[in-house]
Amino acid sequence: MTINDYWETRNAPYQREMQVVEGSGQPTIQFPVVIAPKKQTDKQTVLEEISRLAAQEKSNEPSFIRKLLDANGGAINFKGLPLKSVEDFSDFLSALAGKGKQAWVPHVHVGMEVLRRPLAKNVMTTNEGPPSHFIGWHNEYAVSPVHPGYLVLYCQVPPGAGGETNIVSSLALYDRLKKTVPEFVDKCGKKGLVYQIPHTSAQVGGIVGGNGLYKENAFGPLNGDISKMTDADKRRGVESRIIDLAKRGGWSPEAAKNESLPDWQRRGFDWSWAENGDLEVVHRVPGVRLHPTLKIGSIFNAMSTRYTNAKVNNTWEPPFKFKTGTEEEGIAVPPHFAGVEKDEVIPKEWLEEMDKYQHALGSDVTWEVGDVLVIDNFAVQHARWAWEGDRKIRASFWDEPGIIGEPLTSAA
Template sequence: MNTTVTTWTPYEIRPADTGTPATPEGLAAHLADTALADRLLTEQKALVFRGFHLTPDTLGPVLDLLLRNRLAYVHGNSPRTKVGDNVYTSTEYPAEFTISMHNELSYAESWPSRLAFFCQQAPETGGATPVVDGTRWLASLDPEVREAFGAGVRYTQNLHDGMGLGKSWQDTFETRDRAEVEEYLRGTGADWEWRPDGGLRVSLLRPATVRHPVTGEEVWFNQADQWHPASLGDETAAALAQLLPTDELPQYVTFADGSPIPDAYVVQVRDRGLDNAVDVDWHTGDLMVIDNVAVGHGRRPFTGPRRVLVAMTD
């Protein structure tokens, strides 16, 4: 039975709440007590700062306080453009599609502890960033589904050498040096092989749930639904099946033992994540920071130009 829980929402902070001016400098002054900001984020899981009139030129000092070791988007599978010091566009997936809930890089051996999203330009309509509490997402799933994922999942990426479906290995690892890629992969526990066509296949076994390092809460923490053909819809999945066998898709996923994950399971995971999500609507200048373990995120469809930048930290 689908249990939708909507009692949790991100915590909004405005200048009147901080006692500081409605300026980027005012927000930076409020965040100067980094221990307080860290504790508040752990308690609230997601913070939304509104009314401080942030711009791309004034964003840096605020990000330096919230994300004290900004990370590159290495091993990321989403199409993005790097626009600054480890600052990227949010996913460039077509505007008409919903992006389902996920925790950033949950398929990797390591992942960012928090993400920041900055709205440089709000869309004309739609374009909210939905966020979901991982404990609620996990609780909403049928026991049969939770049990089936108990041993974890195996992710596989087929990364081309510059031409093909999906991302190239060069874009994925932000290098053209195979030795750098291999050095990175050796530290992840992944299996990999270079293909005769110059592409790279990477396979990694990961858990389906993790416990938050501070609170100890168990959360749903995998991207099985996004990596599974069933999440693409019947027509798209059927078209891809005509082009490539499943194990040659740009990315695919199985249970830990290599057995297929039923379509119905991943559709339930996808839909219940979205059902339990809370939409954060954007206004130009808004900033949101989320605990990437406690909270999953996605994107609603939109019209008109939309530019949301993202950065992350360990």
């Protein structure tokens, strides 16, 4: 696909040659597509040129960025950009969002347990889990009915060693798994997936979660003021927002009685309070979605880390507990399918098959200062490898009108 005279496609050692859908006559792509200015440039020119690829004021056509994502597996890796700060990245995002009916809008998080610190307009920290912590493959916030359409990552400081962002085509995963373990794909839609999401009562930095339950982007009041509320009022408010989130995923008292609906939609969400005020919310959501523009199936989940933890600790049977190196008791709940009466552990052989393809199809994107990775969240999963030294990868989350991955209740 020709872009224009300013940009050129490049080859990178981490690109993976692949067919999104295997078969005779299907196109082969380099994943991700790597794009850079043809010659040394300045920030203002980059902003002007990226705005030409973004949504346009008077156009009803999809943006060039949207077409480029669809033609190249859902990931664009910009290299050679003169973006030296989070403020530079923020300006780039404003140009990338475009104008008009197809313009991107900042995503509004709901029920967010991951601590993300704001750094500049529409720029946040990535997950602050320790460098040794592997974050498995996932579609961004696939645990929830409310998730962004686009994820944009930016390198402010590259890691000393390791720290690659691995990306995998969710569309290729669907294609391969539908052929090898069709019952797994079918149940991901008909039964759905279960996620136990912990929320700390107050913000706790330096851990994988720790956002704080009563923040607006979690389950706190929308005006953010809890100072005059009683504990009972705060809890009622949280529970009301949990129910609202479940409804946004299709649950309702009427849906619960409808046997023709998938299990995730009938069952909805549960929650339980701890004595210290922390909360665990159990989400039940679909695990396959229809890609909004390509109209093909997409694996849409966040099971990889849960699978890895269950595998390492051999916690495939209830109560899913194990002994740590210091003989303390830990818990690692394996991935579950949703059930109306009872949730069920997903056979590990099916999860092994998914893990096999995630490793086989993944591309390890390496980082340099100024790099930007644009990800279509309905087409691509991402993961993070451990690293050494410093690493500052920043994140931004966006939506586009009409770009919604509708649940698939059966494998097409």
